[in-house]
Amino acid sequence: MPEGEEKICAVCGDRATGYHFHVMTCEGCKGFFRRSISKGVCFTCPFTRNCTITKAKRRQCQACRLQKCLAVGMRKDSKVPPGRALGWAGASAVQGSRLARHRAGLVPCSGSWLAGP
Amino acid sequence: MPEGEEKICAVCGDRATGYHFHVMTCEGCKGFFRRSISKGVCFTCPFTRNCTITKAKRRQCQACRLQKCLAVGMRKDSKVPPGRALGWAGASAVQGSRLARHRAGLVPCSGSWLAGP
DNA sequence: TGCGGTTCACAAAGTTCA
DNA sequence: TGAACTTTGTGAACCGCA
Ligand SMILES: [Zn+2]
Ligand SMILES: [Zn+2]
Ligand SMILES: [Zn+2]
Ligand SMILES: [Zn+2]
Numbered sequence: 001m002p003e004g005e006e007k008i009c010a011v012c013g014d015r016a017t018g019y020h021f022h023v024m025t026c027e028g029c030k031g032f033f034r035r036s037i038s039k040g041v042c043f044t045c046p047f048t049r050n051c052t053i054t055k056a057k058r059r060q061c062q063a064c065r066l067q068k069c070l071a072v073g074m075r076k077d078s079k080v081p082p083g084r085a086l087g088w089a090g091a092s093a094v095q096g097s098r099l100a101r102h103r104a105g106l107v108p109c110s111g112s113w114l115a116g117p
Numbered sequence: 118m119p120e121g122e123e124k125i126c127a128v129c130g131d132r133a134t135g136y137h138f139h140v141m142t143c144e145g146c147k148g149f150f151r152r153s154i155s156k157g158v159c160f161t162c163p164f165t166r167n168c169t170i171t172k173a174k175r176r177q178c179q180a181c182r183l184q185k186c187l188a189v190g191m192r193k194d195s196k197v198p199p200g201r202a203l204g205w206a207g208a209s210a211v212q213g214s215r216l217a218r219h220r221a222g223l224v225p226c227s228g229s230w231l232a233g234p
Numbered sequence: 235t236g237c238g239g240t241t242c243a244c245a246a247a248g249t250t251c252a
Numbered sequence: 253t254g255a256a257c258t259t260t261g262t263g264a265a266c267c268g269c270a
Contacts, residue, residue: 059261
């Protein structure tokens with residue numbers, strides 16, 4: 001990370017505190033991502049899965065917040081670099097149950113709130 | 118919460134206990150709003166739909182109290198700032214039945230006690 | 235020294251009962 | 253109806269290991 005580089009959370013735009021799960025994020029998104037992934041929860045967006053995530057609104061839609069976390073590349077370090085770079089379809093190449101992959105931050109939860117391409 | 122913000126209920130002026138349904142309100146208006154919305158009730162103002170809502174009088178007209186709740190922005194979570202900012206007409210863009218929108222705190226109940234502009 | 239994990243006080247939603 | 257209470261998620265501050 002080049003010095004003097006802005007420390008801005010890639011998820012919500014709040015002040016970031018460093019790299020967390022491979023992405024520059026704030027303490028809030030760091031904790032949110034860890035809690036979400038470790039519990040294997042599935043959130044549901046009450047709208048159209050395109051809520052804007054800002055510091056002020058990040059608590060209002062967990063589904064879109066988690067979606068954004070994954071979209072910017074957050075993942076548990078566990079194993080193979082995700083197929084995410086190839087789109088969600090690529091992630092299915094990774095071994096393990098879907099839930100296991102979900103917990104590793106490789107895939108969103110089973111299709112309910114994020115349609116793969 | 119903005120620092121030094123007054124802890125006054127935006128609906129009735131009583132002492133507020135924090136943000137409830139996105140608005141700084143007292144325990145009474147918090148409970149009243151949840152009960153009203155979750156049950157999808159329709160109140161009718163016995164007067165001209167412009168009753169003043171104060172701590173002392175808030176119990177006297179449920180229709181106007183609920184109208185005031187909506188006017189100051191109270192809404193069930195999981196609902197983005199509705200079309201309310203655009204007037205009631207804008208809310209009709211929100212998907213779902215009118216009752217669903219009503220229960221989400223997006224629209225008043227069907228025209229009986231609040232005439233849209 | 236940076237980052238994952240833990241702790242814990244706090245905010246807000248729901249519940250109870252006089 | 254609403255004061256008091258329970259429940260759940262949040263995030264700032266820590267802690268400890270590379
Ligand atoms: Zn963030
Ligand atoms: Zn959303
Ligand atoms: Zn009030
Ligand atoms: Zn009235």
